Amino acid sequence: xxxxxxxxxxxxxxxxxxxxxxxxxxxxxxxxxxxxxxxxxxxxxxxxxxxxxxxxxxxxxxxxxxxxxxxxxxxxxxxxxxxxxxxxxxxxxxxxxxxxxxxxxxxxxxxxxxxxxxxxxxxxxxxxxxxxxxxxxxxxxxxxxxxxxxxxxxxxxxxxxxxxxxxxxxxxxxxxxxxxxxxxxxxxxxxxxxxxxxxxxxxxxxxxxxxxxxxxxxxxxxxxxxxxxxxxxxxxxxxxxxxxxxxxxxxxxxxxxxxxxxxxxxxxxxxxxxxxxxxxxxxxxxxxxxxxxxxxxxxxxxxxxxxxxxxxxxxxxxxxxxxxxxxxxxxxxxxxxxxxxxxxxxxxxxxxxxxxxxxxxxxxxxxxxxxxxxxxxxxxxxxxxxxxxxxxxxxxxxxxxxxxxxxxxxxxxxxxxxxxxxxxxxxxxxxxxxxxxxxxxxxxxxxxxxxxxxxxxxxxxxxxxxxxx
Amino acid sequence: xxxxxxxxxxxxxxxxxxxxxxxxxxxxxxxxxxxxxxxxxxxxxxxxxxxxxxxxxxxxxxxxxxxxxxxxxxxxxxxxxxxxxxxxxxxxxxxxxxxxxxxxxxxxxxxxxxxxxxxxxxxxxxxxxxxxxxxxxxxxxxxxxxxxxxxxxxxxxxxxxxxxxxxxxxxxxxxxxxxxxxxxxxxxxxxxxxxxxxxxxxxxxxxxxxxxxxxxxxxxxxxxxxxxxxxxxxxxxxxxxxxxxxxxxxxxxxxxxxxxxxxxxxxxxxxxxxxxxxxxxxxxxxxxxxxxxxxxxxxxxxxxxxxxxxxxxxxxxxxxxxxxxxxxxxxxxxxxxxxxxxxxxxxxxxxxxxxxxxxxxxxxxxxxxxxxxxxxxxxxxxxxxxxxxxxxxxxxxxxxxxxxxxxxxxxxxxxxxxxxxxxxxxxxxxxxxxxxxxxxxxxxxxxxxxxxxxxxxxxxxxxxxxxxx
Numbered sequence: 001x002x003x004x005x006x007x008x009x010x011x012x013x014x015x016x017x018x019x020x021x022x023x024x025x026x027x028x029x030x031x032x033x034x035x036x037x038x039x040x041x042x043x044x045x046x047x048x049x050x051x052x053x054x055x056x057x058x059x060x061x062x063x064x065x066x067x068x069x070x071x072x073x074x075x076x077x078x079x080x081x082x083x084x085x086x087x088x089x090x091x092x093x094x095x096x097x098x099x100x101x102x103x104x105x106x107x108x109x110x111x112x113x114x115x116x117x118x119x120x121x122x123x124x125x126x127x128x129x130x131x132x133x134x135x136x137x138x139x140x141x142x143x144x145x146x147x148x149x150x151x152x153x154x155x156x157x158x159x160x161x162x163x164x165x166x167x168x169x170x171x172x173x174x175x176x177x178x179x180x181x182x183x184x185x186x187x188x189x190x191x192x193x194x195x196x197x198x199x200x201x202x203x204x205x206x207x208x209x210x211x212x213x214x215x216x217x218x219x220x221x222x223x224x225x226x227x228x229x230x231x232x233x234x235x236x237x238x239x240x241x242x243x244x245x246x247x248x249x250x251x252x253x254x255x256x257x258x259x260x261x262x263x264x265x266x267x268x269x270x271x272x273x274x275x276x277x278x279x280x281x282x283x284x285x286x287x288x289x290x291x292x293x294x295x296x297x298x299x300x301x302x303x304x305x306x307x308x309x310x311x312x313x314x315x316x317x318x319x320x321x322x323x324x325x326x327x328x329x330x331x332x333x334x335x336x337x338x339x340x341x342x343x344x345x346x347x348x349x350x351x352x353x354x355x356x357x358x359x360x361x362x363x364x365x366x367x368x369x370x371x372x373x374x375x376x377x378x379x380x381x382x383x384x385x386x387x388x389x390x391x392x393x394x395x396x397x398x399x400x401x402x403x404x405x406x407x408x409x410x411x412x413x414x415x416x417x418x419x420x421x422x423x424x425x426x427x428x429x430x431x432x433x434x435x436x437x438x439x440x441x442x443x444x445x446x447x448x449x450x451x452x453x454x455x456x457x458x459x460x461x462x463x464x465x466x467x468x469x
Numbered sequence: 470x471x472x473x474x475x476x477x478x479x480x481x482x483x484x485x486x487x488x489x490x491x492x493x494x495x496x497x498x499x500x501x502x503x504x505x506x507x508x509x510x511x512x513x514x515x516x517x518x519x520x521x522x523x524x525x526x527x528x529x530x531x532x533x534x535x536x537x538x539x540x541x542x543x544x545x546x547x548x549x550x551x552x553x554x555x556x557x558x559x560x561x562x563x564x565x566x567x568x569x570x571x572x573x574x575x576x577x578x579x580x581x582x583x584x585x586x587x588x589x590x591x592x593x594x595x596x597x598x599x600x601x602x603x604x605x606x607x608x609x610x611x612x613x614x615x616x617x618x619x620x621x622x623x624x625x626x627x628x629x630x631x632x633x634x635x636x637x638x639x640x641x642x643x644x645x646x647x648x649x650x651x652x653x654x655x656x657x658x659x660x661x662x663x664x665x666x667x668x669x670x671x672x673x674x675x676x677x678x679x680x681x682x683x684x685x686x687x688x689x690x691x692x693x694x695x696x697x698x699x700x701x702x703x704x705x706x707x708x709x710x711x712x713x714x715x716x717x718x719x720x721x722x723x724x725x726x727x728x729x730x731x732x733x734x735x736x737x738x739x740x741x742x743x744x745x746x747x748x749x750x751x752x753x754x755x756x757x758x759x760x761x762x763x764x765x766x767x768x769x770x771x772x773x774x775x776x777x778x779x780x781x782x783x784x785x786x787x788x789x790x791x792x793x794x795x796x797x798x799x800x801x802x803x804x805x806x807x808x809x810x811x812x813x814x815x816x817x818x819x820x821x822x823x824x825x826x827x828x829x830x831x832x833x834x835x836x837x838x839x840x841x842x843x844x845x846x847x848x849x850x851x852x853x854x855x856x857x858x859x860x861x862x863x864x865x866x867x868x869x870x871x872x873x874x875x876x877x878x879x880x881x882x883x884x885x886x887x888x889x890x891x892x893x894x895x896x897x898x899x900x901x902x903x904x905x906x907x908x909x910x911x912x913x914x915x916x917x918x919x920x921x922x923x924x925x926x927x928x929x930x931x932x933x934x935x936x937x938x
Contacts (some may be wrong), residue, residue, distance in 0.1 A: 076545045076569060100545060132737065195558055230757055261754065261765040261825075285730065288699055295698050296730040297766060356730075436635050 001180045002147075004160035005282075005300050005354055008073060008081050011141050012097075013106035014135055015085040015122055016113035018201070022106055023082040025153045037087060049084075053123040060285040066090040073100045086124070086134075088141045097145055104156050104197070105146035108137045120308045136257055138199075149390035161347035162303040163280060164342045167308040170195060170268070173202035173241065177266045178302045181237040184193045186252035187243025188227065190215035191270050194313050198244050199268065209233065219247040220287040222295075230256050238262045239302060241242035245318070246278025246383075247270035250293070253284030257299035264302040270310040271372075272322020273384060276329060278344035279304055281350030283362075290428065292371065300354055306338055310405035321384025328365055328391055328408050330404055334447015362449040365441045366390030367432050367463060373416060376423025381416055388413035393463040397443040397455060406446070415469040423468070424461060471616075471647045472569035473629035474751075477542060477550050478492050480577035480625075481566075481611050483604055484554040484591055485582035491575055492551040493906045494622045500821035500828055506556060509537045518553075524593040535559040539783040542569045555593070555603075563894045566614055573625050574615035579604045599908070623813040625925035630816035631772040633750060634809045639664060639737070642671035642710065646735045650706040651677035655697065655721035657713025659729065660739050663782050666856030668712050668737065678702065686848070688716040689756040691764075697724050706906045708733045708771060714740035714787070715747025715852075719765070726768035733771040739779040741791020742853060745798060745811035750829075752817030761840065761848075767824055774915055777808055790853025796879050797834055797860055800872055801839055803916015831918040834910045835859030835901050838933060845892025845937070850885055857882035862932040866924060867911040875915070884938040892937070893930060 009026065011019040027034035027256060039100055045052045052061045059385055069087050072079075072095040081101065087093050098102045100326040110132055117125035125131050140218060143149075148159030158165060164176055177183055183203050187196055189212045200207055213219035223392055232255070233241070242252030256265030269279035285296030311319075329342040337345060346363065353360040369390035374381055388411040395403040409412065427438055438460055439452035470912050476493065480488040489505055496503035507518060514521045514533055521530045538556050541548075542565040550570065558563050564574045579601055586594035598808040613620075617628030626632060633645055646652055652672050656665055658681045669676055680697055682688035701724070703709070709732060711721030719734040725734030738748035754765025762824065780788075798811040806814060820828040837860035843850050864872040876882065896907055907929055908921035 029711045071540055074545050075543050077543070222691075222695055226757075230759055254727075257765045258766055260722075261752065261764065283587055283730065288695075290699055294729065297727055298730055 001006060001056060002302050003162035003300065004351060006078055008075075008079050008101040009156070009160050009329050010101035010103045010105055011080070011106055012088050012145055013085065013175075013299065014108055014113050014138060014142070015125060016116035017085075017108040019082040019436065021154055022156065023080050024282070026156055026371045027080040029153055029157060029348040030080065031349075033077065034118055035072050035079050035081045037065065037069050037072055037082060038084045040072065041065050041084070044467050045070055046371070047249070048121075050121045050123050058123075062086065062090065066093055068255065070096050074095065077275050085138065088138070088145050089378070094141075094145055095398040102148070103146050104159060105142045105149045106156075106193055107142075107149055107151065109181060117282055129282065133356070135338065148432055154341060155378070157344045157348045157351070158340070160206060161280070161351050163306065163343055164303060165306045165343055167309050169193050169305050170198045170310070171202045172460050173180070173199060173305065174204045174206050174269070176303060177206065177239055177241060179237070179239060179424050180206070181239060183208060183239050183241050184208055184232055184234050185210045185241050185243060186213060186248070186255070187211070187242075188215050188219060188248035188270075191244040191248065194422065195243060195270055195310055203241065208238065212242070213251055216245070217247050217287070219244070219251040219284070220292070222288070223288060225251060225255055225286055229259060232259055234259065236260055236263060241265060241266045241268060242279075243268045243270065245269065246274045247398070249274055249279040249286050250283075250296070253282075253294055253299055253301070257284050257297035262299065265299065265315050266303045266305060267301055268305045268307070270307075271287060271314060271318050272311060272339070273318075273325050274322075274323065275306045275311070275339050277325040277346060277363075279306075280343055280346045281312060282354060290375065291426070306339070311339075317382075324387040324411055325386040328363075331391070331395075331406060331446050332362055332449055334445075348368060359451075361451045362441055364451075365443055365449060366392075366394045368440055369393040369467065371430060372423040372427040372464060373418055373467060375426035376418035376420065376457055377416060377420075378419075381418070385416070386415065389416065389467045394440060395443060396466075397440065397459065397463055398444045398450075400443050400445060403424045403443055403446055415467055418468045420465060422467055423464060427460070427464065470630035471771050472769065473547070473559045473820060474690075475547055477544075477570040478625070479542065479566055479572045480549070480551045480575055481557050481571035481572055482554065483577055483582050483607060483611070485585035486554075486575040486577035488551040488575050491622055492549050495625055497624055498626060498817045500550065501820075502546065504541050504548050504550045506534065506538050506541055506551060507553045509541065510534050510553070513537055513670075517590075519592050521656045522569075527592075529561065531555065532837065535562055537905055538562045539565050542566065557607070563610075563614055566741065569705050571629050572616050573628060574618045575625075576611075576618055576620065602815045606698050616666050618806050621718045623810060626813045626817045626820070627809070630749070631770060631821050632775065632812055632816050633772060634775045634777065634812055636776065636778050636840075637668045637895055639779070640671045641666060642737070642774065643675050645772060645774050646672070646675065646708055646710060647733065648706070648708060649675070650707050650708060651675060651703065652702055652710050653677055653703055654684060654710050654712060655687060655717070655724070656680070656711075657682055657684050657717035657739075660713040660717065664712060664739055664779055668710070672710070676705065682713070682717050682720055685714075686716050686756070688713070688759075689754070691755060691757070694724055695719060697721070698728060698908045701728055703728065703732055705729055705865060708735060710734070711736045711748075712739060713743070714738065715743045718748040719754050719762070722751075722768055722770070723755050723765055726753050726766035731768065734768065735772045735774060735777070736770055737774045739776075740783060740787050741780060741841050742794050742807070743791075743860065744775045744777070744780070744808050745791065745833075746815060747793040749812055749815045751823060752825070760895070761843065763764055769823060770912055775808070775812060784911055786851075790851050793853040793856040793860065793880055796876060797832075798854060799873065800860070800864075800912060800915050801831055801834060801912075801918055818874075823913060828920075830920045831910055833920075834912055834918060835861075835863045837896055837907065838862040839937065841892040841896040841897060841933060842887055842894035842936060845887035846885060850887070854882065854885070858885065858936045862936055863909060864912060865935075866909065866928065866932055867913045867919075869912050869914060872915055882936075884936055887937045889934060889937055890935060896929070896933065910917040
């Protein structure tokens, strides 16, 4: 299956591949439970794995393992599940994997695996020859089961979210867009002029038609979506590919979420803010005169294709706007991140909370202030600049001096001229508000977000006013 | 939890209540697997329940039962799960019920239960006095666990889908709309004049504002939804209540699906077609000049409130339109149905396939022809009249003479003047088409739908032409 949304992530691979270590890290990153099938087998069997091999023989052990793996894989709550090296020998387990999990093959070379396992009590790692024979036998099975191969948590998360980060990915769009049906390419008019031909060529014979949206925020006006809806000629076997910045992917994604009550879509973000933030996680939206993003839908992409080469043609101003989201993500993660790392962080948060009912709200760090400033400047202020200022206010309210210094150093945000009352009114009408009370994400220490935090209106307004020249 | 969408339906109640019988029927109706926890306990324990009581004592049996019930309730695939009479004694099982199931209490009086159980080998039904003591002890536990109480499959299905069919329900709207937050009432302008005041009074202090949509199909124009989106003032704690016929609930439901990326909604259908069909199952949509329902979303209602009293003020013409859907549902079910029965049938189909990937397509019996005729008459033909004709064509193609006779007798559809070419073009552009091939629901025998069926274009077109005068 294409993504791990609402599904388990199952880790398969040979002994010594590091499935447990990776599984624990992955579960922590995603906010999901971690299940180690080997440990569960020991619990259910009432003995250690070497003892179970001794008592029941390998066949008896496999039967128990198959049963335990089946129960774990059929469990409702999406988890990260590490399977024993031999679990995929069972046809039944392979079926359960197909039905219930996004399966990641954690590869390791035979020498490394043997180094890690020799001298342990693993029953099948007692001599090098048997070990290598098993390695050669099982490898094709892992490849056969796997939806993706990964070497670390970052690549596992990206694969599980259907996110491909790959230079010159545009040229491979026909392969990277899941399925084999026709594709409607919806592109930002400006971006179409730069990357359109390459994307069209990459889609090859799957390209059914190309549509343009105006560059920038005007793409998210209802009149534009209406034109797109009316022009589209897709049946449910078709896919919408959205090429452009965050506005184009928001708008085309909303069209995909609603056309024929939902067709699959693939965002192909071409700006920094799109690649690290806007195009990941399935939030789509359009604007109303009453507010940005007031109308939208959650619609997880069938895949997200990120081609970092497209950033090379990006004007410096656009880079600057994207850096604010990159810095925000790094502050939340508590470490420096490149585009791929930021995309992985956001993917993990969103996979863990696709409908924005919990930890996904962390991503709004600084955004309640940012949206207020946008409203207070009549939407003259660029989003990235607004976010940079918003981060400053949120970190000041968090008492996080390191974070404040990071933002000042990396983004250097300057107060703007804005209508304070309009900005304040927008804060109170924020989507994240409950019963009119403003709820903020705070970050007392880098890497440690808190949400929801309600502060006295006076404190919040004071910080808002500090952002306004 | 409010509905059983994507959740198990768990049946609890005293021994002799008929949980297994009802469970089997319910599972069949919903197209879900049936799980009898007692039988699973016997399998896992390797002995009958009386034997397990004997071997392990009641405490040992309960421990095993708790474990099995936990595994069943945590299973991913939504099922109908019947629990043993004493399973709810476990706090852990009650927690699993709350987390993973919509729980239905199947009530029975003590005398009936005793009559059914005495003389059996049930370990706790060996003397009348103990039996009655247990009955009195457990009853409050069932009530405490239950999301709903039901006496038969029909009421269990309605409860599980969040559908309330109740005379004078309008007066109780404040209670029947889940949650306690503010409500935006969106009403068909015509219906608002008749039932608006009653609905407003029923919502009491929860009513935040009332909005009107034009009567009939114009409600589904984008310009109307735009006005509604712009006027709405709800945060995510608010609920939209849609009052009116299928057009009002389609349109207001689409607004609910997309406003703030989705707020809860409650349709309150006031027409026959709304009560037996349009308002049930979470399909929402608006029209484009290019076609009806081309834009929409799946958005399962938090509840659906059907007040049959509202039908009393319905003009005969509206009744006639609704009867076509009622007859369609009865043909699919293979038995005569009243409003409540038809609502339950549709609820069951939709709960079993909320996103229209399988059996839900059955409900399109006759509709591909109906949509074609609507297009071919420039949308002059009323939907019910179109469906009546569409049923005739589908049943003729199915070779179902009984069904043809039923439709002729009950609905007496007459050929209409229409543009054949436009109608034919619409059939080929139908949402259910795949790669341009028309896919039909057929009904070779009443109660036995088949889907998808692809027939030669010539046969389909011939039947279409027979409907046109």
